[in-house]
Amino acid sequence: MTTGNTTRRKVLKYSAAAGSLLATAPWSDRLAAQETLKVGAVYVSPISEIGWTKQHSLGVEAIKAELGDKVQIRVIDSVFNPQNAERVFRELAASGHKLIFGTSFSHGTPMQKVAPRFPDVAFEHCSGIKHLPNLGTFEAKYYEGTYVAGVAAGHMTKSAKIGFIGGFPIPDIIGPANALLLGAQSVNPDVTCSAIFLNSWFDPGKEKDAAITLISQGCDIICSMTDTPVGVQVAGEKGVWSIGYASDMSKFGNGSHLTAFTLDWSSVYVSAAKAVAAGTWQTSERWQGLSDGVVKMSPLNPEISAEAVAAINKTQEDVASGALHPYAGELKDQDGNVKVTAGSVLPDGEIRGFNWFVEGMTGNLS
Numbered sequence: 086m087t088t089g090n091t092t093r094r095k096v097l098k099y100s101a102a103a104g105s106l107l108a109t110a111p112w113s114d115r116l117a118a119q120e121t122l123k124v125g126a127v128y129v130s131p132i133s134e135i136g137w138t139k140q141h142s143l144g145v146e147a148i149k150a151e152l153g154d155k156v157q158i159r160v161i162d163s164v165f166n167p168q169n170a171e172r173v174f175r176e177l178a179a180s181g182h183k184l185i186f187g188t189s190f191s192h193g194t195p196m197q198k199v200a201p202r203f204p205d206v207a208f209e210h211c212s213g214i215k216h217l218p219n220l221g222t223f224e225a226k227y228y229e230g231t232y233v234a235g236v237a238a239g240h241m242t243k244s245a246k247i248g249f250i251g252g253f254p255i256p257d258i259i260g261p262a263n264a265l266l267l268g269a270q271s272v273n274p275d276v277t278c279s280a281i282f283l284n285s286w287f288d289p290g291k292e293k294d295a296a297i298t299l300i301s302q303g304c305d306i307i308c309s310m311t312d313t314p315v316g317v318q319v320a321g322e323k324g325v326w327s328i329g330y331a332s333d334m335s336k337f338g339n340g341s342h343l344t345a346f347t348l349d350w351s352s353v354y355v356s357a358a359k360a361v362a363a364g365t366w367q368t369s370e371r372w373q374g375l376s377d378g379v380v381k382m383s384p385l386n387p388e389i390s391a392e393a394v395a396a397i398n399k400t401q402e403d404v405a406s407g408a409l410h411p412y413a414g415e416l417k418d419q420d421g422n423v424k425v426t427a428g429s430v431l432p433d434g435e436i437r438g439f440n441w442f443v444e445g446m447t448g449n450l451s
Contacts, residue, residue: 120155121154121155121156121157122152122155122156122157122183122184122358122361122362123156123157123158123159123180123181123182123183123184124145124148124156124157124158124159124182124183124184124185124186124358125158125159125160125161125174125177125178125182125184125185125186126141126142126145126158126159126160126161126185126186126188127160127161127162127164127170127173127174127177127185127186127187127188127192128141128142128160128161128162128163128164128188128189129163129164129165129188129189129191129192129286130162130163130165130286130287130312131162131163131287132160132162133312133313135314135329135331135332135333135334135337136311136312136313136314136330136331136332137188137286137312137330137331137348138162138188138312139331139332140331140332140347140348140349140350141186141188141211141350142160143349143350143351144186144350144351144353144354144355145158145160145186145354147351147354147355148354148355148358151355151358151359152358152359152362155362156358156362159177159182161173161177164189164192165189165191165286166191167191167192167194167195168195170187170189170191170192170195170196171194171195171198171199173195174187174192174195174196174199174208175199175202178199178202178203178206179203182206183205183206183207183361184206184207184209184357184358184361184366185206185207185208185209186208186209186210186211186354186357187208187209187210187211187213188211188212189211189212190212190213190255190257192210192213193210193212193213193214193215196208196210196213196220197215197217197220200217200219200220201217201219203219204218204219205219206219207219207221207357207360207361207366208220208221209221209222209223209353209357210222210223211223211224211350212224212257214437216368216369216370217368218368219368220368221357221367221368221369221370221371222369222370222371223350223353223370223371223372223373224257224371224372224373224437225348225372225373225374225379225380226372226373226374226375226379226380227257227260227261227264227310227346227380228260228261228263228264228411228412228436229264229346229374229375229380229404229405229411230261230346230347230374230375230380230381230382231261231262231264231265231268231308231328231346232264232265232267232268232400232404232411233268233344233346233375233382233397233400233401233404234265234268234308234328234343234344234345234346234382235247235264235265235266235267235268235269235270235271236268236269236271236272236396236397236400237268237328237343237344237385237389237393237397238265238268238269238276238306238308238326238328238343239268239269239270239271239272239273239276240272240389240390240393240396240397241306241326241343241389241393242269242273242276242305242306242326243305244303244304244305245273245275245276245277246276246277246278246279246302246303246304246305247265247266247269247276247277247278247279247304247305247306247307247308248278248279248280248281248296248299248300248302248304248306248307248308249262249265249266249278249279249280249281249307249308249309249310249448250280250281250282250283250292250295250296250299250307250308250309250310250311250316251280251281251282251283251309251310251311252282252283252284252285252286252310252311252312253282253283253284253285253286254282254449254450254451256436256437256438256439256440258282258310259439259440259441259442259450260436260437260439261310262278262280262310262442262446263412263439263442263443263446264411264412265278265308265328266278266443266445266446267411267412267416267443268400268411270445271400272396276445277445277446277447278445278446278447279299279302279304279446279447279448280442280446280447280448281295281298281299281448282448282449282450283295283311285311286311286312287311287312287313288311288313289313289315292309292311292313292315292316292319293315293319295316296309296315296316296319296320296323297319297323300319300320300323300325304325305325305326306320306325306326306327306328306343307319307320307325307326307327307328308327308328308330309327309328309329309330310330311330312331314329314334314337317329317334317337317338317342318337318338318339320338320341321337321338321339321340321341321342322339324341325341326341326342326343326386327341327342327343328342328343328344328345328346329342329344329345329346329347329383330345330346330347331345331347331348332345332347332348333345333347333383333384334383335383335384335386340386340388341386342386343385343386343389344382344383344384344385344386344397345382345383346380346381346382346383347380347381347382347383348379348380348381349378349379349380349381350379352377352378352379353371353373353379372433372437374404374405375401375404375405376405376406376407382401385397410430412425412430412431412436413425413429413430414426414427414428414429414430414431415427416431416443416444417443417444418441418442418443418444419441419442419443419444419445419446419447421444424441424443
């Protein structure tokens with residue numbers, strides 16, 4: 086995730102480099118097992134009942150459950166400004182924390198500055214794309230979840246119009262928005278999707294206005310990739326369907342929550358902590374989805390027909406196994422230009438650098 090302090094130009098610049106990431110390299114064994122492992126976790130927003138930061142907090146809790154009194158954890162939330170983030174990472178490293186997690190794209194540059202100064206500390210960056218000998222990254226294939234959710238949307242929409250609310254127009258959000266529509270179009274080719282970007286991860290007021298705008302335009306399904314349940318709440322209040330993100334948001338949907346593509350970072354957090362404690366940690370790039378259990382689908386709404394449920398579940402199985410790729414061609418952009426030819430799929434590097442909308446999407450990417 087990123088923040089308002091990161092420009093779209095910078096995001097696309099960094100994303101373009103995704104195809105030339107450093108190969109996984111062994112890290113030194115300087116982090117020998119110690120009696121108490123000090124771990125730092127830096128969150129981009131407050132810990133709430135649901136959402137992006139909540140799911141990262143569950144990863145931290147998984148470390149506690151696994152290592153017990155062998156680990157000491159310090160959590161610092163609401164760190165989104167890059168200058169503040171650099172200070173926080175530096176202070177954590179200087180105070181003996183041997184494993185430090187950053188949870189926002191905006192934490193990238195600060196971590197890249199701090200990590201070389203503390204070669205004996207392992208840094209793990211969620212949403213990062215640059216590696217150093219002691220800086221690894223992990224990310225989720227959000228688009229797999231949105232494609233499956235899109236199939237649900239395709240079965241349930243009556244207006245053939247769905248709405249998408251994103252935090253920022255960055256590849257991690259543009260790609261999933263595209264996949265949402267492609268999943269819906271696999272059921273009904275006439276479905277279109279309107280997208281609104283808030284340029285914020287946490288702005289309930291702005292998100293409410295965006296949801297109301299999309300519904301007024303005829304969208305009868307709303308999907309939000311932000312750190313609040315507001316899109317789901319507004320949809321429930323207005324009597325349209327919703328799709329949640331990061332956490333199961335059904336409790337906020339007034340019965341209209343179709344499903345959610347949720348995130349489970351526990352395996353990443355626990356494996357990193359155990360490796361650091363054992364002195365075997367190494368820098369790596371992890372990009373995981375349905376097959377790894379990092380992306381999961383929440384229970385489907387009971388109003389969905391048995392036939393549709395079977396189709397949704399089959400889609401999930403096929404995406405997880407690799408039998409179906411959400412970005413298989415032919416794919417055109419919103420101007421009608423062929424971007425992926427029939428019989429081929431969009432390469433991973435281009436998925437991670439998405440800067441265009443598929444045909445049927447409307448919205449401004451600037």
